[in-house]
Amino acid sequence: MTDSFPRRQARTRRFTLGAPRGAALSPDGRRVVFLRSRGGTDPVTCLWSLDLDTGDERVVADPRVLDGNGSEEDLPPQERARRERAREQAGGVVAFATDRPVTMAAFTLSGRLYVAEFASGLTPRLIETPGGVVDPRPDPQGRRVAFVAGGALYVHDLVPRLTTLLVRPDDDDATWGLADFVAAEEMGRMRGYWWAPDGDRLLVARVDDDPVRRWHIADPANPDREPVRVAYPAAGTPNAEVTLYLIALDGVRVPVTWDAAAYEYVVDATWDATDLLLTVQSRDQRALRVLRVDQRSGATAEVAAIDDPDWVDIVPGVPAHLDGELVTAGAHEGANRLCVGGTPVTPTSLQVRALLDIDGDTLLFSASGEDPASTGLWSWSREGGLVERATQPGVHSGRLSAGTLLVTRACLESEGTATVAHLPSGAARTIDSFADPAGLAPRLELTTAGAGALSTALLLPSWWEPGTPLPVLMDPYGGPHAQRVVASRNAHLTSQWFAEQGFAVVVVDGRGTPGRGPAFERAVRGDLAQPVLDDQVDALHDLATRHPDLDLDRVGVRGWSFGGYLAALAVLRRPDVFHAAVAGAPVTDWALYDTHYTERYLGTPDGDPDAYARSSLFEDAAAARTPHRPLLLVHGLADDNVVAAHTLRLSSALLAAGRPHSVLPLSGVTHMTPQEVVAENLLLLQVEFLRSALGVPLPPS
Structure with missing residues (x-):
């Protein structure tokens, strides 16, 4: 008997297992190092190397060979937290770091440190260290490996095989070398230390969580267990205090100084052959500063200032240097543009997503053009100007080194992603994917809808014939920083499965979502x-005028995280349009969500209480709107990102207002749902709830 789609999707982690990822390209453009498990249902990730000259591919590190545990890992708490922030669902070697020439790599398995040399072909060497190793990183010269254990930073010298404690926590609430919560969750910074180019010192972050309020996450299914105490910086409350030090290998520290009262967020650090650059951001996120650090005194000097009346976006890959000039990105003349020396070098017709690489005098970046569903690859240089490097529709990323272009592409024509290295000679080498096929071809129309020409996806059952009315299921995320309407087949698999159950599924990227420029993204301010x-309502009604078989008398909505918030909002505020909702892990009260995300859009609860009231679900819960629509709230009780209090407080407000609803608590589940049985049954329970609430018959067999 063939497993159901929900079971296969859960087992394959959404059909990502077995696909290459996390690729690093050597500076000479001749080697690619990447992560990949051995099959589409194998959750144990291995480290691989591909010689682009010969095409020889080999496994560098197989966790089952190295420690025999496979996916049964004993992870340090800080590594579990890092994986939760990174939304990592696999096991094994899930991250690695290399020296600059990409001749060796460091990684961990179950908190133990390993070092692998790519050219030798030898089995990676286990390094004897204190237990609980997190985030090991070789120095650029490949002579030493730094790592964090127990909140302390160590350096291991590979030749004498000597480990030195560089700096230890001086307070119970302090750590060295790790990212703070908001940096990892919201800024995309997963690290807390940076090697100097010559490997003789490091820039190290000290994170003090003492100012942060403590929350307690209990496990009601196991009342004998102590609640987990976490430092959570909710909107309007203190953040962790982040300070930086230059630390030499002999332990001598030099504090890095800047106006931390004005710019408390440490966004990133960039250290090249000439400069150490520090990027900091103000609490209200309207000001971002790039500072040059004096590497002897620790003093800083401003080299770039970016300001915005709403907020300054953090763009991956910048700042950087190109021939001595600073590369930045930001909103200019209605577009997100790349700048060199303060001058925009990309046209207003492109919305820059990220700077991906610098190869000599060439910048490689990703950007969207007229169609935000596609993200293309482009390069720019002074001599060659702007060049489109990936001309087909799809979602692209890439690396560029010594003229070798490594392209990763997802598209609508085929499943998964394709990873291909294009060599300067014109030859191409494909990195094989072992991912399982989904066996589900979306019956998909990408279009625009509503007065704002919103990016919209319509998915219909494969068995449906025109003239047959279909209930509608809205399946949005809807919030900032995430798109659902993209030119990638795998992005629509879950929606198509819901369509096969008898729904016309509609996905809309409304205001606030990326890809259409600063004004569109900032329309949700306040x-x-x-x-x-x-x-969502405007696009739905417009789409129905073109597709009269969409039954607007039976409209459901489902979502997770911001999508869960939007689903609950829909049935509470617009019960005239939406008739049932499944709200997974919803943010119900924005005062309970973290500082960096929430304050970007709403300010602080004390500074703009009306913005929080407008965005909260509690006034909607108490409002006398009728009829009362079926609402299923789903929440993981171990969630440390959107804590279960969001759902529990909304449930209490609904009960006080006499509004019927259902609550499904998930014991031991975090904001992710990687557990196979949980992930599978969540889909099945949702479709049964929606089918019952909307009166949807079983699909034809």
Whole structure:
């Protein structure tokens, strides 16, 4: 008997297992190092190396060979937290770091440190260290490996095989060399230390969580267990205090100084052959500064200032240097543009997503053009100007080194992703993917809808014939920083499965979502509810005029995280349009969510209480709107990102208002749902709830 789609999707981690990822390209453009498990249902990730000259591919590190544990890992708490922030669902070697020439790598398995040399072909060497190793990184010269254990930073010298404690925590609430919560969750910074180019010292972050309020996450299914105590910086409350030090290998520290009162967020650090650059951001996120650090005194000097009346976006890959000039990115003349020396070098017709690489005098970056569903690859140089490097529709990323272009592409024509290295000679080498096929071809129309020409996806059952009315299921995320309407087949697999159950599934990217420029993204400033909900309604009604078989008398909505918030908002605020909702891990009260995300859009609860009231679900829960629509709230009780209090407080408010609803608590589940049985049954329970609430018959067999 063939397993169901929900079971296969859960087992394959959404059909990502077995696909290459995390690729690093050597500076000479001749070697690619990457992560990949051995099959589409194998959750144990291995480290691989591909010689682009010969095409020889070999496994560098197989966790089952090295420690025999496979996916049964004993992870340090800090590594579990890092994986939760990174939304990592696999096991084994899930991250690695290399020296600059990419001749060797360091990684961990179950908190133990390993070092692998690519050219030797030898089995990676286990390094004797203190237990609980997190985030090992070789120095650029490949002579030493730094790592964090127990909140302390160590350096291991590979030749004498000597480990030195560089700096230890001086307080119970302090750590060295790790990213703070908001940096990892919201800024994309997963690290807390940076090697100097010559490997003789490091820039190290000290994170003090003492100012941060403590929350307690209990496990009601196991009342004998102590609640987990976490430092959570909710909107309007203190953040962790992050300070930086230059630390030599002999332990001598030099503090890095800047106006931390004005710019408390440490966004990133960049250390090249000439300069150490520090990027910091103000609490209100309207000001971002790039500072040059004096490597002897630790003093800083401003080299770039980016300001915005709403907020300054953090763009991956910048700042950087190109021939001595600073590369930055930001909003200019209505577009997100790449700048060199303060001058925009990309046109207003492109929305820059990230700077991916610098190869000599060439910048490689990703950007969207007229169609935000596609993200293309482009390069720019002074001599060659702007060049489109990936001309087909799809979602692209890449690396560029010594003229070798490594391209990763997801598209609508085929499943998964394709990873291909294009060599300067014109030859191409493909990195094989072992990912399982989904066996589900979306019946998909990508279009625009509503007055704002919103990016919209319509998915219909494969068995449906025109003239047969279909209930509608809205399946959005809807919030900032995430797109659902993309030119990638795998992005629509879950929606298509819901369509096969008898729904016309509609996905809309409304105001606030990326890809259409600064004004579109900033339309949610001060109100995360009404503009987002209005766009869903507007697109739905417009789409129905073109597709009269969409039954607007039976409209459901489902979502997770911001999508869960939007689903609950829909049935509470617009029960005239939406008739049932499944809200997974919803943010119900934005005062309970973290500082960096929430304050970007709403300010602080004390500074702009009206913005929080407009965006909260509690006034909607108490409002006398009728009829009362079926609402299923789902929440992982171990969630440390959107804590279960969001759902529990909304449930209490609904009960006080006499509004019927259902709550499904998930014991031991975090904001992710990687557990196979949980992930599978969540889909099945959702479809049964929606089918019952909307009166949807079983699909034809």
